[in-house]
Amino acid sequence: VLFAPHHLDVLRLGVEAELQPPISKTGKEIKDYVEAEAGNDPLLKGIPEDKNPFKEKGGCLIS
Known part of the structure; x- marks a missing residue:
């Protein structure tokens, strides 16, 4: 017996729901x-x- 692809999906979803x-x-x-x-x-x-770990270790001073 051949089943349509969507019919197999419905059967599979029924099993998963249980x-x-x-x-x-x-x-x-x-x-x-x-x-x-x-x-x-x-x-x-x-x-x-x-x-x-994300705290700045030191600053940078540009003069």
Whole structure:
């Protein structure tokens, strides 16, 4: 039996949809992870000046 290409896509998407966990579960897991790691996030708490790799090492004086 031959299937049209779009029919195979529909079948594949149906199988993939069954494999995905519900968003209510994954959303809670993401929220819990973000809240647990918030203390280690440099975007939230900042980077100490002495640990900042992008801080200028020295200036340039042109006279």
